[in-house]
Amino acid sequence: xxxxxxxxxxxxxxxxxxxxxxxxxxxxxSRAEVxxxxxxxxxxxxxxxxxxxKANVAPGDTVIYTITYVNNGDQPATNVDIxxxxxxxxxxxxxxxxxxxxxxxxxxxxGRSYGPIARLTVRTDAGKEKPATPADITHIRWxxxxxxxxxxxxxxxxxxxxx
Numbered sequence: 001x002x003x004x005x006x007x008x009x010x011x012x013x014x015x016x017x018x019x020x021x022x023x024x025x026x027x028x029x030s031r032a033e034v035x036x037x038x039x040x041x042x043x044x045x046x047x048x049x050x051x052x053x054k055a056n057v058a059p060g061d062t063v064i065y066t067i068t069y070v071n072n073g074d075q076p077a078t079n080v081d082i083x084x085x086x087x088x089x090x091x092x093x094x095x096x097x098x099x100x101x102x103x104x105x106x107x108x109x110x111g112r113s114y115g116p117i118a119r120l121t122v123r124t125d126a127g128k129e130k131p132a133t134p135a136d137i138t139h140i141r142w143x144x145x146x147x148x149x150x151x152x153x154x155x156x157x158x159x160x161x162x163x
Contacts, residue, residue, distance in 0.1 A: 025073035026080055033064045059162050066157040076147035082156055083111060083141045090160035094134040099142040099156035107139035108132045114141050
């Protein structure tokens with residue numbers, strides 16, 4: 001079981017975030033981490049983040065996904081969108097998406113359309129529409145509100161629970 005879980009977690013780390021921009025060369029780096037309590041040299045318990053690939057992650061555990069971005073171009077990058085799928089074996093945790101100076105939208109249809117979660121609906125097995133819940137989220141999109149200057153950088157993140 002541990003080996004299978006390690007393979008699943010390694011796969012989760014490889015899920016890329018995608019950036020689109022009109023101008024500039026925006027580079028993304030994704031990482032998945034978990035918070036663990038460790039004792040420091042004084043014997044005090046300290047909360048630290050470690051790579052999810054190096055942790056014993058089990059169903060019910062929370063993984064923190066962070067996408068860092070940097071504009072390596074020599075011009076400001078405009079209309080920058082960062083799109084990230086929520087891995088299939090994970091459940092997005094409500095209100096956990098963060099990103100300074102970004103608009104955050106969600107998708108419940110594998111990235112075909114986006115909007116605020118309060119406006120999204122899904123179809124039940126009976127074919128009726130119902131309001132979407134955080135468990136229905138398949139993708140998250142952060143849109144930078146301002147052009148990203150050459151050399152500019154930042155990060156966005158969200159948390160998800162292992163199914």
